[in-house]
Amino acid sequence: MTSTTDVLISGAGPTGLFLALWLTRLGVRVRIADPKPGPVQETRAIAVQARTLEFYDQLGLGDEAMRRGRHFDRLNLFVRGQWRGAVRLRGVGDDLTPHPYLYILTQDQNEALLVEHLCGLGVAIDWNTEVTTVTQDNEGVTATLERDGPPEVVHARYAAGCDGVRSAVRHALGIPLSGGTYQQRFYVADITLSGKVREGDVNLSLDDDHFLAFFPMPEPDRHRVVGQLGPDAPQNATFEAVRDELEANGLAHMERLHWFSTYRVHHRVADRFRVGRTFILGDAAHVHTPVGGQGMNTGLGDAANLAWKLAQTVHSGLENLLDTYETERRPFAVSLVNTTDRVFTGIVQNSLGARFVRLAAIPTLLPLLTSAEAVRRLLFLTVSQTRLHYPTSPLSQGAAGRVRGGDRLPWLSLTDGRSNYDALRALTWQVHTYGPPAPEFLAWCTQHDLPLHVFPSTRRSRRAGLSPHAIYLVRPDGYVGLACPTVDLDALDAYVNRWVRVPHNNSFDGRTALSV
Template identity: 85%
Template sequence: MTRTTDVLISGAGPTGLFLALWLTRLGVQVRIADPKPGPVQETRAIAVQARTLEFYDQLGLGDDAMARGRHFDRLNLFVRGQLRGAVRLHGVGRGLTPHPYLYILTQDQNEALLAQHLARLGVTVDWNTEVTTFTQDRGGVTATLEHGGQRETVHARYAAGCDGARSAVRHALGIPLSGGTYAQRFYVADLTLSGQVREGDVNLSLDDDHFLAFFPMPEPHRHRVVGQLSRDAPQDATFEAVRGELEANGLARVERLHWFSTYRVHHRVADRFRAGRAFLLGDAAHVHTPVGGQGMNTGLGDAANLAWKLAQAIHGGAAEALLDTYEPERRPFAVSLVNTTDRVFSGIVQNGPAARFVRLTVLPSVLPLLTRAEVVRRLLFLTVSQTRLHYPASPLSQGAVGRVRGGQRLPWVPQADGRSNFDRLRSLSWQVHTYGPPAPDVLSWCAQQALPLHVFPTTSASRRAGLDPLGIYLMRPDGYVGLALPTFDRAALDRYVARWVHVPPPAPAARHARPS
């Protein structure tokens, strides 16, 4: 028995589930398999950034996500048990995004959210199912799925490896995950705490030979704690090996241990994100330190970038050229992210007199001063929230109107009625935006191309966002500007549409895998 599907997804973590959900919404048949018995029960990754919440809004998950997590708006810095400064983050992204804050929504909560919405569309995950062999040719990919000793062959048009740092798909493709591993060992603990650590805030504690980071969890007084193991800690170190440093100086008092694990941190990026009809996403493509809460969010961004491209290829539009843009758009960001978090993390964990001086003296003095400046705080938010991420070198990114260029995320513009221009992105389709009355030629051209045209009024908010009243913005389905033109240019629009844009018929209901 060989079953067929459009896209085979290996791995049902947040990245694989989000990819499956977006594809299903676009009428693509998916099969998603994972060797785990079900969604993770541990918290693992804990934060979703503003750009992720914007994607969730696009797919209609936003309200559900906001009902499950919690905000935090301050970073407290302790040095040798003494509070030395605080950075207020509340509202720092106001006017930039509908989500101008940092938000706690743990990995297990994200997986439950995504799996539930996927199930509502009639798609279930094949748990306890492992992809054991994988081959491909010009016609598609063929994989063997093993479940409880039984084997099944699946043929798909495309495959997506969302199966983590030990990705079976990446290994089958022979793609190296280049980089290294930090010599230090670290631990992560899920704890209910009292003490000096501030409830609902992120708390960073620096000492002579170790650091501690406390992240608020959705439940009151519950924290995710990340720390560095001492060099003489045993390989099978338990929580008791680190309890003393946690409770030193009255910093924290452990009320309950929920779970504890030790690990090593890698900083690696796959040499390629695509090989033929197979793609790598999330931890299968890049792994790095947890600094900045970027890992899970970057995988979700990979899925948002690839999903509509796969759907368009399957529905018959600009297949190879469009799919070729996935790697050059996502890999450079992954490389930059790994390099940046590597530098920050190395500065925190390094030992030696110079490193200790920077960590214990310079950082506590400089950080509160720097972050008092609004421009610095907004730059930090833009970077951490991933709303600044753009694709300037992509062949999909063309044209410029004032401050807005092809490849940039569409600036968010709230409307007087409480809605915003982002609401139109929920169609997950190519569309044209104007922020002033469109010329008659724009109206007739959009009608000829069967492209939705959304006309927004010129307001002070649209002008602050850099959107020109005469500009024409051809939007990608993932909310990035594809083509930006200062005035109507039929030839430029026709060339762009002919190469990149496909307007499919209305998406059919989700289909299930069928035997061939």
């Protein structure tokens, strides 16, 4: 059997499903295949950050996501079973994002949500189906799909490997996954428990030779527990091998075990994120420690970055955008792996220096440092991924106010309960101004079929760094492409002619897209 599609996606985890949904919303034909029999049933990854929730809002999934999970904003620190302090993030992000908290929405919940929306758009997922051979030329990608029965050959214009750390697509492309693996073994458990750990918060416990991290689950008194196996633990260790240390000092008492697994932690980044017409995303491109709950969110960020670029290329035939995927996403992956590696090493190593950091330095310094609002704000910006930007991308040009090309568009709450992010649900290039636009600029937007959204210039917008009367050309993923302090039609023309293609069905008429 043979078939054709625009984009073939290998892997129906959160990254692949999110990529498929965004592409489908933009009118791109997709095929998505996964050797699993269906969405995962285990909780696995558990947190979605504010930036991910903003992407969900753009796709119309935000309200449903908020009905399924729970938020938290405090981390408690225990040392040798005794509570030593807490870090609270409440309030530090209220002016930064519509989601100023950390959010629990487990991997199985994310996958169920994405599958439901894909099915609602008529996209069938090829479960029990593996993408095996992948070849490509200047015209497209040819792949073999193996399942029960005869194999299928799929011809696609582009392909995306979202198929995990053992990615068949990455191996077919010959891309190394450079880095290493920690010597220690770790475990993860999904447990209903009681004890000193505080319900609804993250709880971190540090001890002489191990650490424990407890993350709240959507159900009351249910926690995700991450810990380190001792050197004498058997290869096929069960929960009983770690139960004593978990229940020591009354820290926790296990009432019901839902899931338990052991694993090794990698810190690796692929040497390339693109070869020809094929891309890799998520764990296929980068894998790192669970510190900060960044893994699933980074894969979803990969998908949000690539989806609109693929869609514009499919519809326009111009491929210059596609080079910017690796340019923007790989440096962030490298930085993330290096940062989480340093933090994780300080927590899990058993040297005298690491023990001093774990038992003395962290308990003493963490409450002092995080008592300053500036430190807590920086921590939230980093963990929430709202600080992520692309300053060196060729797509990022200009500056106006404190906003530069490549920055995430500052979120601005309006007086009527709306926000400037409501406009991003169009999933298209658009222009934002804060103050009345000049008549010649309105005519320019009409000529280029670009939606123009006009917001009032207020103290709040200026505090967010948005300059009155400046022009912000915003990408479909909510990042600023070009920022002009004044109307500069030559700069706008040069940028649009190089990078921007607006869908032919865009209905902008110079009037109806105005927002006030």
